[in-house]
Amino acid sequence: MAVAPTLNDIRVIAPILEDKLKLDIYNFALSFLRRRFAYVFKQLNIKNVSYFIDEIKKGNLVSDFLYHFNVSDTEMFRDPSFWRTLRNKLLPLFNGSNINIWLPEVVSIHELFSLLVILREVDLLESVNIYCNSPSKNIIKEIQDGKVPLKTIEVSKQNFKRLELHSHFEDYFLEEDNTITINKEFLKNVIFINNSYFNEGPGNEIDITLFRNRMIYYNSKLQTKAENEIFKYIKKGGFLALGIRENISKTNSMLLETHDKNEQIFKV
Amino acid sequence: MMNRKASYYKSVVIGGSAGSFSIVSKILAGIKSDFRYPIIVCLHRLKHIRSGLLEGINLKSNLPVLEPFDKDNMEAGKVYLAPSNYHLFVEFDSTFSLSTEEVHNHSRPSIDYTFSSASTSFREKVIGIILTGANKDGATGMHEIHKKKGYTIVQDPLTCDVDTMPKAALQLFTPDQILSPDGIIEFLNNL
Incomplete structure (x- = not known):
């Protein structure tokens, strides 16, 4: 034992x-x-x-x-209202221009695939670069394989319904031989960085950073350190999304303005 | 009744599931407005519905009820409700931490997790109260509080809508008291 x-x-x-x-x-x-x-x-x-x-x-x-x-996500489209806000309010601000998006700590397929579906919905999949850091080769390999864990499908489908889209879950995910996969073409503009974001950044200025529910596992000192690392790459006027029960540390709270209080989206 | 000095305890933790909303509302409506301990409430709730429960409990409560953010400090005389779809933990420095780790006993928030972390952080200075509920979540957490010499109260199963949760706790240990909701209110007001 x-x-x-x-x-x-x-x-x-x-x-x-x-x-x-x-x-x-x-x-x-x-x-x-x-x-x-x-x-x-x-x-x-x-x-x-x-x-x-x-x-x-x-x-x-x-x-x-x-x-x-690292704690894995357990569902796609967690907090559907966040994804609705991203789709309806945040992405339109970029007015069709190229967007750099960063996931500093990708831990499973769920957050990234949710993002890819939303981008496809607003026809921006070809206009983005998505940078994903993970120190784990195995996690990156799992994502590149495009397989969705079966145990997370039901809750992901329920969340998908709450996105209030005209499309269906099955439009994006292929169910075959007891496996569910995403169209790998969707991953075309995803750049994986096999390193911790503390050690290697995206190498580009970022418009939107999704860092939801990652710093809840840190103490205050590490959270401030993580924020400082992430702020290095966010463009002036860029956005940072945290989990809905997370806040920017007190040390750094003056550096950002709250863009959407309900969804905890901050603007640099 | 206990013979403890004033401000002995660091928190009261309350857990419940099916039928517990009305009991928690009753307890918080009956508690004195100068209650001097933080109260942490962990109820099983629908994960995709963020609002409603907090507002509902706040309507009748004599103490302010809020859902903590990660790393918020715990304050005396406030009630902290575990947010939906997060586990709620108590840290040694009297702050909260949240987690999106796997569901436990089909639940997130899990009562076991909240209770166990409170007993680890505050040891004997915790009062654990388990209410009506339809699964066994919370029983192990209550047992942890009991093992660390915290004070444990189980709602009298005869007064429960669903008695699975209190009975699961009673199978693991003998609590300090088995009380009706009115008894729980009286106990808390005499602390």
């Missing part, structure tokens, strides 16, 4: 992971670290902490750790 590391164990593990992955593990929220390490250890069937540390040092468990550590 897998063990659940204690906070003391995590204090030992954190600097090793920081050294190996350049990931500021220790500044994630403490309660999150406790349960996420327990989750990762269970997924990897880790039976003792020393074994995990040794394997990380040897580089053997690094990709598995990166795959499991």
Whole structure:
């Protein structure tokens, strides 16, 4: 049976992971670290902490750790009113010009595929560059495969209905042999960056950044650090979308104006 | 009744599911307006409906009810309702953190998660109250509070619309009290 590391164990593990992955593990929220390490250890069937540390040092468990550590999205079109706002209010502001969009920490297909569908709906799929960071090769591979996890389909379909579109879910997703995939052509303008956004940015100025429900796992210090990293790339007049129960840190709150309070969209 | 010094506790956590809206409303309508502890309420709710529940509870409550943002501070005399489609956790520094991790017991927010984090952060200085509900979520969280010497109250199953949730808790441990909704109000007002 897998063990659940204690906070003391995590204090030992954190600097090793920081050294190996350049990931500021220790500044994630403490309660999150406790349960996420327990989750990762269970997924990897880790039976003792020393074994995990040794394997990380040897580089053997690094990709598995990166795959499991970040919390995956569990549905497409989460908070449908956000996607309606993006479609009806935010994207029209760009008036058909080319748009650079950034997902600094893509963790599954869900957020990206939701975005691709909305862009297709407003006929902007050909007018965008979408930059997606992930330190996990496995996550990028999963996205490129275009497969939607079956267990998330029902809730995604329900959310899709709430988008109030004229199209149907099946117009975008092909169901075949018990698998649901997105048209891979949709991924044509998606640029994957196999690195943490702390270590490598999109290399371009960004119009819209979607960073919903990622900083809720950070403590305040790491949130401020993350915001500073992201602000480097957002154009003057560009937008940042957070989760609907997230806020910009107090330190940085003066740097942005609230564009849409209900959807937590901020303008630089 | 307990013999604790004033301001001993750091929070009251209340969990419920089917039938609990009216009980929570009744408790918050009956509680004194100078109640000195933060109250954290975790109810099973429809994930895609953001508004309505908060407004409904606020209508009758003697204390202000709000849905916390991630990293908000907890304050005495306020009621914090777990937002829909997020798990709500209590941190050591009396702030809230949210999560979109997998559903637990078919629920997000999960009562177990909120209760367990409160017991980890505040140990014996938590009062856990489990109300009427149709699944077992919350029972393990209540047990965690009990194991860390927090004070535990289970709604009397005879007064519940659906008694699955309180009975699941009672199967795991013996709480400090089993009370009716009126009994819970009286208990809180005498803290």
